[in-house]
Amino acid sequence: MFEVVKKTWNTFTRDTKRAILAIMGLAIVLAIVVIATVSKSASIREPKAESIWDEIRLPTTVVPSHYDVKLKIDMTNERFTGSEDVYIEVTNTTAVLLIHINDVHSDTQGYEMNITQHSVHRLNDKGETVGSIPVKHAFPYTKNSFYVMKSKEEIVPGKYKIYFEWESRLVRGLDGIYISSYKEDGLDKKVLASQMEPLAARKVMPCFDEPSFKATFSMEITAENTYPLVLWNMPEMSNTAVDDTWNKFVFQKSVKMSTYLLAFVVADFKCTEPIIESTKGVKVRTCGRKGPVDAGADLYSAKITANIIDEYETFYGTDFPLPKIDSVAVPDFSAGAMENWGLILYRETALLWDPKKDTYNNKARVNTVVAHELAHQWFGNLVTMKWWNDLWLNEGFASYVEWIGTVKSEPQWNYLDFQTFSDKSRAFAIDSYMSSRPASIEVSKPDDITAQFDSISYSKGSALLVQAKMFMDGTESTTENFENAIRSYVKQYEYGNAEQTDLYEQLDKIYGAKKDTSETRVNIVEVMNTWTLQMNFPVLEVRRYDDNHIAISQRRFLISGSDVSGDKESPYGYQWYVPIEYMTGADIEFAWLKPHDTVLIEFDFSDLDSFIRLNMNSAGYYIVNYSFDLNERLTKHISDEENYKALKIPEVQGLLYDTFLLVSAGYKPMSDGVKLIDLMLQFEKRLVPLREISRQISGVAVHISEDETLYKQWKSKYQGTFKTLFDEFGADYFKANATAEKDLPTDAANNGFQDRLKVLFAVQLACAYEVEECVNVAKAKFDAYKNGIEPKSEFKITMLNTVMSVEVTDDNDVIDNWNFLWKKFQNSDSASEQQTIYQALGLIQDKGTLKKFSEFCLDPILVRRSDSLYILGRSIAQTKLGREVSWDFLVANWQRLTDEFTDALFAVDAYIAGVLSDFADQDKLDEITEFFSGQLESLGPGRAAYESALQSIKGNIGWLEKHKSAVQESVKTSLN
Numbered sequence: 016m017f018e019v020v021k022k023t024w025n026t027f028t029r030d031t032k033r034a035i036l037a038i039m040g041l042a043i044v045l046a047i048v049v050i051a052t053v054s055k056s057a058s059i060r061e062p063k064a065e066s067i068w069d070e071i072r073l074p075t076t077v078v079p080s081h082y083d084v085k086l087k088i089d090m091t092n093e094r095f096t097g098s099e100d101v102y103i104e105v106t107n108t109t110a111v112l113l114i115h116i117n118d119v120h121s122d123t124q125g126y127e128m129n130i131t132q133h134s135v136h137r138l139n140d141k142g143e144t145v146g147s148i149p150v151k152h153a154f155p156y157t158k159n160s161f162y163v164m165k166s167k168e169e170i171v172p173g174k175y176k177i178y179f180e181w182e183s184r185l186v187r188g189l190d191g192i193y194i195s196s197y198k199e200d201g202l203d204k205k206v207l208a209s210q211m212e213p214l215a216a217r218k219v220m221p222c223f224d225e226p227s228f229k230a231t232f233s234m235e236i237t238a239e240n241t242y243p244l245v246l247w248n249m250p251e252m253s254n255t256a257v258d259d260t261w262n263k264f265v266f267q268k269s270v271k272m273s274t275y276l277l278a279f280v281v282a283d284f285k286c287t288e289p290i291i292e293s294t295k296g297v298k299v300r301t302c303g304r305k306g307p308v309d310a311g312a313d314l315y316s317a318k319i320t321a322n323i324i325d326e327y328e329t330f331y332g333t334d335f336p337l338p339k340i341d342s343v344a345v346p347d348f349s350a351g352a353m354e355n356w357g358l359i360l361y362r363e364t365a366l367l368w369d370p371k372k373d374t375y376n377n378k379a380r381v382n383t384v385v386a387h388e389l390a391h392q393w394f395g396n397l398v399t400m401k402w403w404n405d406l407w408l409n410e411g412f413a414s415y416v417e418w419i420g421t422v423k424s425e426p427q428w429n430y431l432d433f434q435t436f437s438d439k440s441r442a443f444a445i446d447s448y449m450s451s452r453p454a455s456i457e458v459s460k461p462d463d464i465t466a467q468f469d470s471i472s473y474s475k476g477s478a479l480l481v482q483a484k485m486f487m488d489g490t491e492s493t494t495e496n497f498e499n500a501i502r503s504y505v506k507q508y509e510y511g512n513a514e515q516t517d518l519y520e521q522l523d524k525i526y527g528a529k530k531d532t533s534e535t536r537v538n539i540v541e542v543m544n545t546w547t548l549q550m551n552f553p554v555l556e557v558r559r560y561d562d563n564h565i566a567i568s569q570r571r572f573l574i575s576g577s578d579v580s581g582d583k584e585s586p587y588g589y590q591w592y593v594p595i596e597y598m599t600g601a602d603i604e605f606a607w608l609k610p611h612d613t614v615l616i617e618f619d620f621s622d623l624d625s626f627i628r629l630n631m632n633s634a635g636y637y638i639v640n641y642s643f644d645l646n647e648r649l650t651k652h653i654s655d656e657e658n659y660k661a662l663k664i665p666e667v668q669g670l671l672y673d674t675f676l677l678v679s680a681g682y683k684p685m686s687d688g689v690k691l692i693d694l695m696l697q698f699e700k701r702l703v704p705l706r707e708i709s710r711q712i713s714g715v716a717v718h719i720s721e722d723e724t725l726y727k728q729w730k731s732k733y734q735g736t737f738k739t740l741f742d743e744f745g746a747d748y749f750k751a752n753a754t755a756e757k758d759l760p761t762d763a764a765n766n767g768f769q770d771r772l773k774v775l776f777a778v779q780l781a782c783a784y785e786v787e788e789c790v791n792v793a794k795a796k797f798d799a800y801k802n803g804i805e806p807k808s809e810f811k812i813t814m815l816n817t818v819m820s821v822e823v824t825d826d827n828d829v830i831d832n833w834n835f836l837w838k839k840f841q842n843s844d845s846a847s848e849q850q851t852i853y854q855a856l857g858l859i860q861d862k863g864t865l866k867k868f869s870e871f872c873l874d875p876i877l878v879r880r881s882d883s884l885y886i887l888g889r890s891i892a893q894t895k896l897g898r899e900v901s902w903d904f905l906v907a908n909w910q911r912l913t914d915e916f917t918d919a920l921f922a923v924d925a926y927i928a929g930v931l932s933d934f935a936d937q938d939k940l941d942e943i944t945e946f947f948s949g950q951l952e953s954l955g956p957g958r959a960a961y962e963s964a965l966q967s968i969k970g971n972i973g974w975l976e977k978h979k980s981a982v983q984e985s986v987k988t989s990l991n
Contacts, residue, residue, distance in 0.1 A: 067111060067113065068111070068113055068156045068159060068161045068163050069156075069158070069159070070159070071159055071458075071459060071460060071461070072225070072402075073113055073115075073223060073225055073228065074109075074113065075106075076105065076106050076107035076109060077103055077104070077105050077106075077109065077112060077113070077223075078103060078104050078106070078223075078228065079101055079102065079103050079222075079223045079228055079230040080102045080103065080104060080230050080231070081101075081102040081230055081231045081232070081233070082099055082100070082101055082102070082220075082222065082230055082231075082232045082233070083099060083100040083102075083233045084097065084098075084099040084220055084232060084233065084234050084235070085097060085098045085099065085235045085236075085237075086219075086220075086234075086235070086236050086237070086279075087236075087237040087238075087261075088185070088192075088207060088236060088237070088238045088239075088242075088279075088281050089185075089239070090185070090194070090205050090207060090238070090239055090241075090242060090281065091239065093184060093185040093194060094182065094183065094184055094185060095182070095183055095184075095185055095192070096180070096181065096182045096183075097179075097180070097181050097182075097183075097219075097220050098132075098178070098179065098180045098181075099178070099179050099220055099221065100176050100177070100178055101114070101176065101177045101178075101179070101221065101222070101223075102138070102142070102174070102175075102176050102230075103174070103175050103176070103177060104173070104174050104175075105170055105171070105172050105173055105174075105175060106172055107172065108169050108170065108171050108172065109169070109170050110165060110166050110168075110169055110170065111163060111164070111165050111166070112135065112163075112164040112166070112170070112177065113161045113162070113163055113164075114161070114162050114164075114177065114221045114222065114223060115160050115161060115162070115216075115217035115221065115222055115223065115224035115225075116128050116130065116155060116160060116161070116162040116181075116217050116221045117160055117191070117215075117217045117218040127183055127184060128181050128182075128183045128217075128218065128221075129181060129182050129183065130153075130155075130162060130179060130180070130181050130221070131180045131181060131182060132178070132179065132180040133150065133153055133162075133164065133177070133178065133179050133180075134147060134150070134177070134178045135147065135148040135150060135164065135166065135170075135175060135176075135177050135178075136148070136175060136176045136177075136178065137173065137174075137175055138173070138174040138175055138176055139174075140174070142174070144176065148166050148167075148168065148170055148175070149166065149167040149168065150164050150165065150166055150167070151165045151166060151167040152164075152165045153165070160214070160217050160224075162221055164177075177221075179220075179221045181220070181221070183218075183219075185207065187875070187880075188880075189210060189347065189348070189349040189880060189881060190210040190211070190215040190218065190349065191209065191210070191211070191215040191218030191219055192207055192208070192209045192218070192219050192279050193207070193208060193209070193210075193347075194206070194207055195207075195208055195345055195346045195347035195348075196346070196347075197304060197346040199304065199305060199306065204283060206280070206281070206282040206283075206284070206345060206346065207242075207279065207280065207281035207282065208279075208280060208343075208345040208347070208348065208360055209277070209278050209279045209280070209355075209360065210348070210349060210350070210353055210360070211274065211275045211276065211277050211278070211353075211355070212275040212276075212353060213275055213403060213464045213465060213468075214275075214461055214464065214465075215275075216274035216275055216277055217274075219277070219279075222274045223274065224274045224275070225273075225274075225402070226273045226275065226399050226400055226401065226402065226403070226512060227273075227399075227401045227402065227512045228273070228274070229271045229272055229273050229399070229510070229511070229512070230271060230272075231268055231269050231270065231271055231272075232248075232268070232269040232272070232277070233266075233268050233269075234247050234248075234249070234265075234266045234269075235263065235264070235265050235266070236263075236264045236266075236279070236281070237257060237261050237262070237263045237264070238261070238262060238264070238281045239260055239261060239262075240256065240259075240260060240261065240262045241283065242281045242282055242283055243262075243283060244280065244281070244282045244283065244284045244286070244302065245262070245264045245280070245281050246278075246279070246280040246281075246302070246341050246343065246358055247264075247266045247278065247279060247358060248266075248269055248272070248276070248277060248278055248337075248355060248356050248357040248358050249266045249267040249268070249269050249337070249338075249339075249357060250266065250267050250298075250338055250339050251264055251265070251266055251267075252265045252266060252267050253265045267338075269356075270336055270337065270356075270510065271510045272356055272396065273396075273399050276354070276355050276356045276396055277355065278353070278355030278356075278357075278358040278359075278360060279358075280302070280341075280343050280345075280358065280360070282302075282343075283305075284302045284303055284304060284305065284308070284343070285302065285303070285304075285305045285308040285309065285313075286300045286301065286302035286308070286313070286341070287299075287300035287301050287302070287308075287313045287314065287317040288300075291317050291318060291320075291321045292321065293321045293322075293324040293325055293335070294321075294325045295325075295328065295334060295335070296338075297321070297324055297335050297337070297338065297339065297340060298338060298339040298340075299317055299320045299321045299324070299339070299340050299342075300313075300317055300341055300342070301313035301314075301316045301317040301320070301341075301342045301343075301344070301366060301367075302341060302342070302343045302344070303343065303344035303345075303363065303366070303367055304344070304346070304363075306844055307344070307363070307367045307369065307844075307845075310369050310371070310372075311369065311370075312367035312368055312369040312373075313344075313366075313367060315368045315370075315378065315381060316342055316366050316367070316368065316381055316385050317342070319381075319382055319385055319386075319424040319425075320340060320342060320385055320389065322423060322424045323385065323386050323389050323420040323423060323424050324340070324389060325423075326419065326420055326423035326424075327389060327390065327392070327393060327416070327419075327420065330416065330419060330498065330501075331393045331394075331501065331502060331505050332502035332505065332506065333393060333397070333502075333505055333506065333509065335392060335393075336397060337356065337357040337392075339357060340357055340358075340359065340389075340392075341357065341358050341359070342359045342360075342361060342366055342385070342388075343358065343359070343360050343361065343366075344361050344362070344363040344365075344366040344367050345360055345361070345362070345363070346363065346846075346879065347879050347880055347881040348360060348361065348362045348881055349881055349922060350362075350468075351365045351384050352365050352366070352384050352385075352387070352388045353388070354387075354388040354389075354391030354392065354395060354396065354413070356392065356396045359388045359389075361384065361388075362846070362881065363846035363847075364377065364380065364846045364847045364850055365380060365381060365384040365385075366381060366384070366385070367381070367846070367847075368381045369845070372808055372845055372847070372848065373808060373845075373847050374775075374808050374809045374812075374847075375762070375768060375771055375772060375775075375809065376772070376775075377847050379421075379428070379430075379768075382420075382421050382424060382425060383417050383418075383421050384417075385420075386416070386417040386418075386419075386420030386421045386424070387413045387414060387416075387417035387420075388413070389420060390412065390413040390415075390416035390417055390419075390420060391409065391413045393505055394408075394409065394412045394413060394416065394501075394505070395409040395412070395413060397505065397509050397510065398504070398505055398508040398509060398511065398512075398513055399511075399512050399513075400512065400513070400514070401512040401513065401514050402458065402514075403458045403463075403464040403467065404455050404456055404457060404458045405455055405514055405515050406464075406467045406468070406472050407454040407455060407467070407471065407472040407475070407476040407515075407547065408476070408513075408515055408518065409472075410468070410472040410473045410476055411454070411472060411473060411474075411475065411476015411477050411479065411480060412476065412477075412480060414438060414473045414474065414476060414477035415438075415476070415477040415480040415481065418430065418431060418434045425762065425768070427762055427763075427765065427766070427767070427768060428762060428768040428769070429766065429768075429769060432664045432665075432701075432702075432703045432769070433703060434481070434665075435478075435481065435632070435633045435634070435665040435668065435669075436633070436665065436668045436669075436672065436703075436707065437474075438473075438474040438475075438477040438478045438481070439474070439478045439481075439633065439636065439672075440672060441470045441473075441474035442470055442471065442474040442475035442478050442636075443552070443638075443672075443676065444470065445469065445470050445471060445475075445963055446471065446475055446550060446551055446552055447551070447572060447573060447574045447676065447679075447680075447970075448573065448574055448575070448963060448966035448967065448970065449573060449575065449579065449582055449583065449966060450959070450962040450963040450965065450966040451471065451550040451551055451963070452471055452550050452959065453471075453547060453548050453549050453550045454471055454472065454475055454476055454479070454546070454547040454548075455515055455547045455548060462955050462956045462958070463956075464956075465955070465956035466956040466957075466958070466959045468924075469924060469959065469960070471550075475636070478636045479543075479546050479547065479636055481634050481636075482546075482594060482634055482635055482636045483497060483522065483543070484497045484634070485594060485596065485631075485632075485634035485635065486526075486530075486542075486594035486605075487500070487522065487525070487526060487530060488530075489596070489603070489605065490596060490603070490631045490632040490634050491603060491631075494529070496525050496526065496529045496530055497522070499525055500518075500521040500522045500524070500525045500526075501521075503521050503524075503525070504517065504518050504521040507521070515543070515547060516540060519539055519540040519543045519544075520540060522539045522543070523538060523539035523540055526539050537592055537607055537609070541592065542592040542594075544587075545587045545590070545591045545592050545610065546591060546592075546636065548586055548587070549585040549586060549587050549589060549591075550583070550585075551571055551572060551573065551589060552571075552572055552591070552636055552637050552638075553569040553570060553571060553572060553589075553590075553591050553593060553637045554569070554570055554571075554572040554637065554638050554639070554640050554677070554682070555567055555568070555569055555593065555595070555608070555629060555637055555638070555639045555640065556568050556569070556570060556640055556642075557627065557629060557639060557640065557641045557642060557645055558641075558642040558645065559620065559642060559644060559645070560615055562620055562621075563617060563618065563619070563620070564615045564616060564617060564618060565615070565616045565618045565627055565645070566613050566614070566615055566616075567595065567606075567608055567613065567614040567615075567616065567629075568608075568612075568613045568614075569590065569591065569593055569608055569637075571589035571590075572637075572638060572676075572680065573680065574679055574680050574966070574970040574973070575680075575966075575969065575970065575973065576680050576681050576973075587610060588610070588611075590610030590611055591608075591610065591637075592607060592608075592609055592610065593607070593608040593609075593635065593637060594607060594635060595607070595608055595614065595629060595630070595635065596629070596630065596631040596632075596634070596635070597616070597627060597628065597629045597630075597631070598627070598628050598631065599616065599617075599618060599625065599626070599627050603631050604616075624651075624652070625648065626645075626648040626649045626651070626652040627641075627645060627648075627649070628649060628652075628666075630666075630669055631663075631666070632663055632665050632666060633665040633666055633668060633669035634665075638672075638673040638676055638677065639669075639673055640673075640677055640682055640683075646687075650690075650691075650694070653670075653694070654694060656697075656698050659694075659695075659698045660698060664701060664703045664704060667695065667699070667701075667704040667707070668703065668704060668707045670691065671688075671691055671692070671695065671704075671707050671708065671711060672707065672711075674687055674688050674691050675688050675711045675714065678978065679970065679974055681973075681977050684978075684981060685978045685981035685982060685985065686981060686985070688711065689985055692708055692711065692712065695708055696708065696736060701769075702769045702770075702772055702773040702776060703769075705740070705773070705776065706776060709737075709776075709780055712729075712733050715729060715982060716729055716730060717933055718935065718971060718974050718975060718978075719975070719979065719982055720894075720895050720933075721895065721935055721936065722979075723895075725979070725982065725983060725986065728986040728990065729982060729985075729986055730784050730785070731986070731989075731990075732985070732986050732989040732990075733784060734784045734785065734786060737777075737780045737781050737783075737784045737786060738781060738784075738786045738788075740776075740777045740780065740781070741777050741778065741780070741781035741786055741788070741789055743777070744773050744774055744776075744777040745774050745775075745777035745778040745781060745789070746788065748774045748778070749774075749778045749789065749792055749810060749813075750792060751791070751792050751795035751796065753796075753799075753804075753806070753807070756807075759771050759774060759807070759809060760774070771809070774809075775809050775810070775813070778810065778813050779812070779813045779816075782813050782816070782817045783816070783817075783820075789813075789817075790817055793813060793814045793817035793818060794817070794818060796810065796814045797814050797815070797817075797818045797832070800814065801832075801835060811848075811851055812851045812854065812855070815836065815851065815852065815854075815855035816854070816855050816858055818832055818855075819832070819833065819836070819855045819856065819858040819859050820858045820860070821860075822860055823859065823860050823861045829859065829860075829861070830859075830861060830864065833856060833859050833861075833864055836852055836855060836856055837856065837868075839852055840852040840853060840856065841877070849882075850882075853882065853886050853890050854889075854890050854893075856868060856890065857886065857889075857890030857891040857892075857893055857894075857897055858890075858893065858894060858897075860894070860896055862896060862900055865891055865896065865897055865900040866900055866903075866904065868886075868891060869887060869891060869900065869901070869904040872884075872886050872887050873908070873911065873912075873915070880915075880916070881922070883916070883922075884912075884916055884922035884923065884925060884926035885922060885925060885926070887901060887904070887905075887926055887929075887930070888901070888922075888925050888926035888927070888928065888929025888930050889925060889929045892929045892930045892933075893929075898930065898933060898934065901929075901930045902930055902931070902934075902939075902943075905930055906946055909946075909950060909953070910953075912926075913953045913954075913955070917955060923955075923956065923957040923960070924956075924957055924959075924960035925960075926957075927954075927957050927960040927961050927964055928960050928963065928964055928967075931943060931961070931964035931965075931967075931968065932963075932964045932967040932968065933967075933971065934968050934971065935968065935971035935972055935974075935975055936972065937972060939968070940965070940968045940969065940972065943965070943968070944965065947961060
């Protein structure tokens with residue numbers, strides 16, 4: 016080849032050769048330029064780590080002030096387009112503008128945002144455009160969800176406007192704006208809903224998607240006229256027809272708010288009519304599918320919303336700042352609800368309550384969830400955390416204040432009886448392990464943000480505020496030091512952002528002025544930091560110091576006891592400032608137990624009737640371990656019926672809960688727990704303590720469930736106890752012949768709400784523990800149910816659970832009953848009824864049916880996506896057989912599950928915990944850790960739940976090693 020080229024070259028003239036060489040030289044230069052340009056372009060697409068867009072946080076030198084947004088929602092083709100002007104202020108000279116967008120292209124999730132136009136404009140002091148800033152390069156940086164715009168010239172401090180146009184798909188997911196489907200009169204219908212928290216506003220529009228970048232918003236939405244209900248955070252100003260297909264909705268300008276609070280609904284729904292108003296004129300309504308609203312299921316939540324707004328305006332000392340609140344029940348929703356300012360979205364079961372169909376438990380859930388979301392309208396929306404490391408402030412505070420709202424709206428329920436251990440026990444269940452975390456943590460990647468939506472943020476956060484209320488005011492006090500600090504905090508930071516220290520400083524200021532004016536007083540900032548910047552909690556050791564004193568000291572509590580392998584460091588060495596309320600007589604005393612210190616309390620040991628009891632009203636976030644002699648004195652004291660009945664409900668729960676938690680960690684023998692249960696059952700008739708007793712009995716049953724013989728013996732030990740409760744509280748209300756049943760108590764009567772729940776509690780326990788009379792009634796009611804006779808809604812869950820728990824044999828019709836219920840589930844129009852049915856379906860003791868049910872959960876035509884993981888993790892995995900089936904299903908379908916449910920906030924954690932946490936053997940632990948050893952990255956934000964589940968399994972194994980023989984001895988004694 017070279018010789019041919021050489022001969023040809025030699026035939027050219029000198030001028031021709033020169034021309035050829037010139038052309039070749041130019042080609043080489045052009046090639047170099049092209050290569051350099053491509054390389055330069057590639058370096059921009061994949062910037063170096065030191066680039067500002069490689070940081071997870073936006074720079075604070077560019078701040079938005081207002082968004083003017085126009086969206087066109089095409090429900091038919093499941094797409095949307097948008098345009099916006101983003102008004103910004105630049106405070107430092109820069110050549111780069113960053114804004115969040117979602118640029119993830121995924122076949123399973125379907126999200127994409129295609130920016131079709133962008134431009135940057137300079138504004139004068141009047142907000143008028145006075146020039147343009149040329150953009151040299153613009154590109155998405157997927158790693159941190161940024162859209163990067165590099166200008167040709169420096170952008171100096173001043174006011175600017177960024178203009179965008181974009182297009183995107185409407186996904187059938189659970190975040191951003193998404194489409195959900197439902198059936199109405201046999202027809203498939205669509206609804207558009209939204210979920211922006213924590214990081215999904217960027218899936219809807221380019222925005223500064225961090226909590227501290229607050230701005231005002233103007234919104235215009237164009238939608239097909241077959242969807243007459245179009246809602247946004249603010250009230251509608253106008254609704255005009257664009258043509259025969261499209262309507263345009265224009266809304267009032269918003270107050271200053273964070274992007275994660277934006278919300279959208281496009282639907283053919285109905286709303287409460289007439290609109291209800293709060294005392295100060297806030298317009299309130301509940302919206303949802305036509306069927307439930309026509310049945311009046313919207314009225315309860317609308318009514319209590321107005322009442323609770325009134326209460327919160329007093330509590331916070333600030334009026335509700337928006338003119339309306341729309342509450343919307345959507346068919347598919349990942350969380351229970353979302354507190355979007357002025358447009359709160361809920362699961363149907365958390366908002367709609369039909370008095371003809373739904374239970375009082377459903378009613379209580381609606382009430383508490385509504386109260387929680389409304390609490391956010393001030394604490395979270397009006398005053399917002401600066402960054403996600405303080406998420407616990409938002410969620411913990413709303414979890415605390417929700418009780419205030421519920422008590423205001425339903426005072427006859429006496430709902431504070433449920434508060435302390437509703438939050439504390441959920442928190443302790445996670446916070447007793449080394450896999451826990453501090454309430455406030457460093458956030459360095461998106462998964463860190465999502466992982467915080469757990470019981471630490473919600474339940475521990477609430478429990479710490481209960482404790483703060485205690486040391487600010489005292490459990491018996493009527494002062495409002497705590498509330499006044501909150502009001503001052505809200506007023507100072509309204510429409511802005513704050514950190515946890517800002518709240519602590521308000522508490523400290525009032526504590527020093529009103530509670531303790533001494534120079535040696537504790538600093539509340541230091542106090543709270545020990546509780547929120549380190550994980551776990553203390554156990555207080557109470558022991559004899561000398562003949563005249565008791566000593567109280569602290570140590571870190573862990574289920575694993577002294578095993579701290581793989582432990583995390585703490586800035587406070589796992590020591591806390593512990594507020595202690597205690598009694599040695601008739602009066603409540605108070606003391607601070609400081610880190611690495613001991614509190615001495617005068618005590619007369621010569622008085623054989625003397626005792627000490629700590630943690631009044633169980634308000635402290637700790638447990639108490641009394642030495643043997645002091646425990647004997649306390650037991651003797653409460654063995655007197657009058658003394659026992661003087662204990663408040665949370666104090667009874669605290670004594671029992673502390674004891675069994677100490678048993679789990681090996682501080683006490685199982686016999687101490689059994690003796691305390693026996694003592695309490697002599698006197699106890701109150702619902703909440705009886706629930707705690709049954710919870711501890713059932714907790715032991717779960718621990719030993721792998722040993723079927725011992726499991727049945729333990730249940731048999733308490734069968735007589737629960738038969739007695741059934742005879743006293745349930746039998747007259749639960750009969751095979753429904754016409755012979757007494758009417759259930761109603762919440763109109765004094766304590767009627769708790770009396771009603773006590774009836775249901777007694778019936779559920781009796782059937783669960785196979786009390787013959789109860790089981791026979793449940794079976795008779797189910798036979799009637801199959802023939803079209805509906806039981807009372809309150810008893811349906813007991814009836815279904817009982818018939819589904821029966822052992823499957825060739826001689827019974829359990830499989831046929833399951834198929835009958837599955838059809839009921841498919842045909843039901845009620846979300847709460849579907850929930851009742853799917854809980855029962857998971858109880859069947861047939862492996863093939865459970866595997867089939869598991870497969871159904873991944874078919875969105877059969878099971879809603881928002882229900883799928885809850886069924887897999889909570890319904891199917893609730894029995895020994897179900898756990899094995901669920902684990903096998905997880906292993907076989909892990910990739911599919913992670914692909915389809917990455918947007919399912921809360922549900923992933925619930926699924927992992929539900930499937931794994933109750934296993935109790937080493938072989939299974941090894942199998943689980945081996946499987947996930949290659950899957951840790953795919954866990955994403957579920958990794959914390961996985962690590963917690965591993966600790967739980969280790970705790971279960973340790974529990975059996977410590978206590979199985981004691982349980983065997985206990986049942987042997989009862990059998991004899």
